Amino acid sequence: MNGDRILAVADKEVRYLLRDRRSLGVTLLLPVALLILYGYAINFDVREIPLAVYDPDRSAESRDLVQTVTRTGYFRLVRTLDSPRQAEDVLQRGEAKVVLVLPAGFAADLAAGRTASLQTVVDGADSLTATISLSYLEAMAQEWSLRRLAEAGGGERRAPPISPEVRVWYNEGLASTHFIIPGLVVLILMMVAALLTSQTIVREREQGTIEGLVVLPVTPRELIAGKLLPYVAIAAVDVALIGVAGKLLFGVPLRGSPALLSGLMLIYIIAALGTGLLISVLTRSQQLAYMIALIATLLPTMLLTGFVFPVASMPKVLQMVVQLHPSTHFMVIVRGLALKGAGIGVLWPRALALTVIAGALLAASAAKFKKTL
Amino acid sequence: MASKRKRAMIEARGLRMAFAGLTAVDGIDLEVAAGEIFGLVGPDGAGKTTMMRMLCGALTPTGGTARVAGFGVLTQAEEVKRRIGYVPQRLSLYSELTVDENVGFVARVHGVKGRLLEDRRERLLSFSRLGRFRKRLARDLSGGMRQKLALVCALVHEPQVLLLDEPTTGVDPVSRGEFWEILMDLVGRDITILLTTAYLEEAERCARVGLLHRGRLLAEGRPEEIRRELGLELLEVTCEPLAKGREAAAETPGVRWVEAFGDRLHAATRSASEVERPLRAALEAAGVRVTSLRRIQTGLEDAFFELVRRGREEPA
């Protein structure tokens, strides 16, 4: 491969990019914009869940229970119901997501040493919130019960049979941002990089310059390499911007080696750019290339590569198929490096897979580019 | 100027290109000697562009062979591409690059760089009168300037062979003239040029021409030879009204065909001396005012008409 020719191709591409001000602006700012938008929007933590309460007892005990629940900030009391039948109404209208129904003789039951029942009605249509609400309430109820027992037992705190001690590693606050942001980075990089390069060769076809190009003594490999270089530089800028945004705005930690992350990110970017290049070589229209690039990157990365839904939960066949997508491997790498501080000793299989995929995509692009019309 | 038997820089033998349902080029034999300008003439759809693309190595023929600059187009296409300059019909210029940058890109891909690139670029651009527009974007150039830029790009690596596909179509006469002046100068430097054109008057300037029609060569050789071999004589008529004159002339016995050429008529015949008087009589009888009627030299456009007609008259 001739370095001069590669540079000539790269130089031409750079000039084109610099003159296309609007696209360039979008290319550089879009990733950060997406990160900020979705970083703040996507949140699996739940707060201020609207709560309605039916408390016919209105005893000191019942009120104490309700306050315990609302004091945490996870729930916000929006309505006090006059009858249990209003529960359906309130849930249907969406005024509340959870209804707490206390029995009429709540305090009396407690005093008599009977188990008081507590009914929770949850809006299952929003199953995510429902599941979380239930577990929160259960925990709170449990906590309240134990406290009551302790107080009733005259200060003697009866130890429960098992006390599960839970420790969360790597994301102690279970802050969903720490989970989401790295995944979002993987997604955004993949999408933007593929979109960038998806146009580059198809544009030559649409402009008509392909006819002159195939008659020039530049080999397909040189062409691919030359086209790749400027976009690696752009993607690197995007990475830096995203990295800064992730750290400053969301406080995502970076526990592993920054050098290792940069190196692997470079390979990932090349794989993403290679995806776009391959699409560009195979399609005949810029619009089509754009759409295919979106579909090939956005949806699979979001749904199939472990962004939200674990790969291990998928059917075996699908699990094997997603190994072909570079995002699957990089997702593991990013989370491992950033949150767990993993090193190359652990990540090398993923890194290898990523490198092989990147190489294969570039080789395929070069192989598919024919120097005839 | 005696012409020595120079070696052939472009050779095609039985070149054929068949697409699904259409044979664009149907068995063409062609030879262009070093330092010659060869004009391939014919209407759109005759197969000119297909021929050019095959000779460039940009299209794989379905039959026949070709050698350009000493290398086989089928087997050594990349070698051929190194030694030729090609200007396709769509010009293949990068509209978002400047004049300088367009030339620079092609030059560097051909390995022309540094001082050599600077010198050549300056010389070529000033010679084609583009020197003032070096920093202008290709998309802001007029049609004639773009043609010249495309030519400069094709010349920057000093190729042995230049292939030009309709370089002057859609361009005004002034620019066309300037473009041809550049071409004629190149011929003086021993570059072999094969060009296609729809303007038969331009073909007259070529050392040899090939008249292409529906994928076949109707005739090939030096313009004088083609004209002579036709055995056709031409009468030029200036008259008023033209349309009526045309009808009257077409009906005159001995006149093979009549076509309008600008504000005149060309009447083709086997023997001008025999037809001249009957023609004048026929025109006057039809009430047409004849300003001039004289014998002129057969041109390539006349030859083209004659050959197409003969092609139609012969049984399929």
Place this chain on the structure above:
Amino acid sequence: MSESAVEVSGLTKRFGDFAAVEGVSFAVERGEVFGLLGPNGAGKSTTIRMLCGILAPTSGEGRVGGHDVGREPEAVRERIGYMSQRFSLYLDLTTEENLEFYGGIYGVARERLSERIGWALEMAGLEEQRHRLTGELPTGWRQRLALGCALLHEPEVVFLDEPTAGVDPISRRRFWEVIYGLAEAGVACLVTTHYMDEAERCDRVALMYGGRVIALDSPEGLKRQSVAAGLLEVACEEPGRAVALLQKTAGVKRARLYGAGVHVVVSEPATGARLVREALEAAGLRPSRVEAAEASLEDVFVALIQEAEAGGAR
């Protein structure tokens, strides 16, 4: 006193600082074939677009078919036919289907449509190709089909933007026969072309340069008032070298390639021929003919353009 089919007065179009068309004025009568010539970028296409009601003028007035192009573009478009080289025929439709489509677009009444389609096919010589896919037709035939599509609604004025570029000599002539037929039927035809022989047969010709009209007359009129005196026709060897040489010879105003030979304009008709012959012989170019020539429209065109170039700074 009937109105002209096209009336243009001081028509101007500016894009920012750049004046693409500047103060253009002319008129085209019914049944006239009017040629609009000039180099690319001279403003021909912009002028036509304004007259078609596609582009709003910056200033000045244009009236087509009795309607103002700036204020009543829809009315204008109903009365005109427009055909350009880049005319959008649908290659996946057959000849007849394209005609049906455009007939519908132009609002040709249903009852008339099949009659008009029949006319268009006959005019274009495409009756046999009714059911053939347009993509399979040679370019020359497509041009005629495009022309047919533009004429279905019987417009009063037809604008043709380089309709015969790249088309073979035979088809070109057939095409122009159709145009003359239209003119005879009273349609005003405004045509742009780079083929000088086509321009010769226009009733009148306007030459545009740098957004302005620099000449406007019939072809004979232009030839008469121009550089006829001093024009020489030269036949010699190596015409390219001859041109380069003569351009530097004293007494020669202009020299350029013309057909297979050279056209030279000398300052002194009396002595010019001898000067030229001597210069050529001295260079070994063996002139076989050096004689006074009648100016063709191409000579006039080139002379005017080169004068304009020398004068202005475009």
